[in-house]
Amino acid sequence: MTSPFLLYHKIDLPTPDVKVRGAFTPPKAFARQLEMLAKRGFKFATASEMAAFFRENEEFPEKTVAITFDDGWKDNLTNAFPILRRFGAKATIFLVTNCLGKTTDTVTAEGEGPREHLSIEDVRTMSAAGIEFGSHTHSHRHFDKLELGDIQDELATSKDIVESITQRPCESFAYPAGFFTEMAKDAVKAAGFQIAFTTVYSPEMSPDVFALNRTEILRHDRFIFRFRRKIARLS
Numbered sequence: 314m315t316s317p318f319l320l321y322h323k324i325d326l327p328t329p330d331v332k333v334r335g336a337f338t339p340p341k342a343f344a345r346q347l348e349m350l351a352k353r354g355f356k357f358a359t360a361s362e363m364a365a366f367f368r369e370n371e372e373f374p375e376k377t378v379a380i381t382f383d384d385g386w387k388d389n390l391t392n393a394f395p396i397l398r399r400f401g402a403k404a405t406i407f408l409v410t411n412c413l414g415k416t417t418d419t420v421t422a423e424g425e426g427p428r429e430h431l432s433i434e435d436v437r438t439m440s441a442a443g444i445e446f447g448s449h450t451h452s453h454r455h456f457d458k459l460e461l462g463d464i465q466d467e468l469a470t471s472k473d474i475v476e477s478i479t480q481r482p483c484e485s486f487a488y489p490a491g492f493f494t495e496m497a498k499d500a501v502k503a504a505g506f507q508i509a510f511t512t513v514y515s516p517e518m519s520p521d522v523f524a525l526n527r528t529e530i531l532r533h534d535r536f537i538f539r540f541r542r543k544i545a546r547l548s
């Protein structure tokens with residue numbers, strides 16, 4: 314089964330300095346993709362809504378996708394948000410809380426210069442309009458390389474910051490670069506999260522709610538036949 318969690322990063326055209334372009338989805342392509350999903354009768358849920366449904370039913374809802382974005386880029390507001398609103402689509406954005414309001418190269422692709430992240434005010438605006446904000450840690454350190462104490466700090470700090478900005482529970486988590494261990498998974502659970510995502514680039518669904526695969530949408534999926542093929546096995 315294809316994972317109903319779609320993974321995006323940047324909704325933008327790549328800048329000329331960028332060598333690794335896969336994480337850039339052009340805004341027009343993003344709009345066409347949402348249009349295709351809507352026409353095919355898919356509903357859009359947040360990650361925590363999917364988690365709540367799963368707790369009740371031990372499966373995810375039919376004909377429902379959750380759009381997720383990693384890293385919290387400014388283009389999620391300027392480019393993605395108007396398109397999400399046009400289709401009445403909910404989404405979940407995973408923030409690196411140390412990057413809020415900054416222009417950094419903390420999580421940019423190889424060879425790419427610093428890039429602007431969402432600000433606290435941006436998060437408030439989008440949260441008020443129904444976008445969910447989850448944690449992608451405080452500083453994007455990879456969890457397979459950290460001691461338990463550092464993992465716990467990354468989780469608690471980022472969760473606190475997201476909750477203080479949105480005034481909603483922060484229940485969704487995405488592992489930086491997808492890396493996790495059994496210890497990291499247990500720490501995510503213990504910190505009070507309800508659902509956690511890797512970035513394993515496999516279309517197959519893993520049954521573990523604390524290590525869920527996502528269907529990554531890449532730049533080449535701007536060709537709608539490729540996107541159609543990617544979602545063909547979503548039910």
Ligand SMILES: [Zn+2]
Pocket residue numbers: 383384420449453489490
């Ligand atoms: Zn990331």
